[in-house]
Amino acid sequence: MWSHLLKRVLAVIPVLLVVMVIVFLMLRLTPGDPAANIAGDAATSEDIAKLRIELGLEEPLPVQFGIYVSNLLQGDFGESFYYKRPVISMIADGIEPTLSLAFFTITLACLVAVPLGTLAAYRHGTWLDRMVMGFSVVGFSVPVFVIGYLLIYFLSVKLGWFPVQGYQHIKEGIGGWAYRLVLPSVALSVIFIALIARMTRTSVLEVLNEDYIRTARAKGLPQSKVLLKHALRNAAVPIVTVIGIAIAILISGVVVTESVFVIPGLGLLTLDAIQGRDYPTVQALILLFSVVYVLINLIIDIIYTILDPRIRY
């Protein structure tokens, strides 16, 4: 187990190296010039050329890459071309909103989707099952911004129960922090509820036909215990996988939701950085997301062993 974990952690290094090279090259091969953007519309070619030199963009690509890697090894992720701030501080600003939104969304999604999926499997073929499956299809199909607009229209504009937009940092009050996350979390959770509920239903349904479930029922266990202790736990591996993927997606940026509800998270930071060709910021964010994906996969692997002791590494 521990050697497996060590191997997985070490495997991160080549992954990050590949990511670094690909992102570095892709950014520089993508059309667009950060210097031209920064200099403004009335800047001359001469102004832009000077700025390119100042930003180090006139150096040969291998030299630029060498500087980038060398700085990275010293823990320096660079400075935003635009804001002249360390990229790491800008990422730090965006982490709290992103993690908060991810936490609320995934909690809500799990609380709703797992019971729904389990019930749908238990009541397989009934109106409840069909309703859950119908909701799943709708949840997958309706874009998150449509759900967001509808929630804003009814709950904010018409009823005035929630603010239209904005994020409040947790240090400014936990109540306000939670209050402002309700609508975006609900909007964003719909697709994950659909996904997790469907996966839970399929997985539990499969398990419910197993011999050990029949045995559990035969020895007189109550249905709730059969479902929760025997069926759900044994069906949990694929559900946990989906939840893990959902967390990774949520952390690596949910641009539309952040945009509609004005949440200053990593998704918008990434979008702005890509649109502005802010190379240092994009590079740092993609590296961060890669690490997040690897870590989440690792955590899921560990959870597998807890849920199913037969799994050994």
Next chain:
Amino acid sequence: MKVTISKRTLRAGAIIGALLGGLLTTGIGHAEKVLRVNMHSDLKIVDPIWTTAYMSRNYGYMVYDTLFAMNTKGEVLPQMVDTYNVSEDGLTYDFTLRDGLLFHDDQPVTSADVVASIGRWGAKDAMGQKMMSFVAEMTATDDKTFQFKLNEPTGLIIQALGKPSSNVPFIMPARIAATPPGEQITEYVGSGPYVFLKDEWKPGNKAEFAKFENYVPRDEPADGLAGGKNVYVDKVVWVVIRDQQTKMNALSKGEIDVIESPAHDLLPLMEQDPNIQLVDLNPFGNQYTFRFNQLHPPFDDPKVRQALLYAFDQEEFLLAAIGDEKYFKLCKAMFICGTPIASEMGFEDKLEGNLKKAKELIAESSYDGTPLILMHPTDLAVLEPLPPVAKDFMEKIGLKVDMQAMDWQTLVGRRNKKEAPADGGWNAFITSWNSVDNASPLTTPFLNAACDQALFGWPCDDKIQELRDEFAREPDAGKQLSIVENLQNRVSEAPTHVHLGQWYQPTAMGKNISGAPVSPVVAFWGYKKDE
């Protein structure tokens, strides 16, 4: 959609709102009067001399003050300057600063600060460089007076010092203005009506400005960028909201107070909203322009460029992009309708969709049938509809057009490429300028025809350059108009760009907001907010 709400629901909502919004929310103060504004973009660069970006210019007007400023009639009036005197031979300008000018660190504004600031600006800005070419010596005679000695008379000095748009000659402390113009400043101290709260600045989220309590406004009423800059709010917060629908909802619910540039397609909805008012604050509006790349065929041939002057119909472009006639104006005056130098000279028979004349010119030209690349930015609502209109006109007169879709940032990078269109260059694109940028032959960026020194498109025309110089030297307004007419005649023969009409961007604000200044550049003094 009509939604009926029962009293019971409203009561329930009120209770939930009180519980969630009131009891749970902590740390929100109500004492301060805060004006929350959604600007057209995020503030990225806080050195308005280093970049020409409009957001940096707008930031500059918050934090810095100017020696002179333009009013709503296009006149340039003293702002930080109290009095000034021009010698009879027009070679010596003596200026006296007005009393009470302080920087945000409570140090007095001195002539040394002015000289250093104008020096930095004059080294960077095109109009500043032109002005400095007339200045033999610039000296601080004492703490409150300074002098310009010229090498020849010009009408440019006051106009340049009152230049309203990027780069604006903002006055900074001498120690900050000593920063080379090619480097960004790192200290943000000005003497303007607001103090920049650097620690509250969250890129991509918000920028905050507090009222500068020690700012002494002029006694005259505010008029455009000139006059008394009285501040009636404690703080201005520029809030970044990208989604247009969310902006409108937030304004309607009073979560923000002002939207600088609401989307035109949402204006009809805003007009019906009882909580929103639409106000036109910029008397000059904006001007669409079609830019040629003159380095490569076919636009290296003046006949092809002239053909487009005849072919294009301003109304078609403005209807496609803006739609509602109350938000645009057909205007053949190159330097903006309503300014003292507005004239249609040279364009009387053009810009009306004369396809017959345009076809004749194409037939006489050297155009060989090669498709030309028209760049099409698809991510900016105010520009996106225009290239298809241009393509239609161009194809109707026999040009082949390869309209290439791209995001604006890609276009901005590509337009600086001098390579042939087939090798990653370009032939044409359309953009929009704040009209005040195009209100003078000296500030109109696309009129610079100094070959390699010109903006992307790189027109090269000695006659245009001579006429711009002549305009700069001419102190008499009447004679300046005559020069403008000669210039427009020349441009109609050798076009540098095509002006496609003026459009207006109303500002949306809450009904509780008043006092917003009418100004060629967005400004935040005068605003009053009723709670």
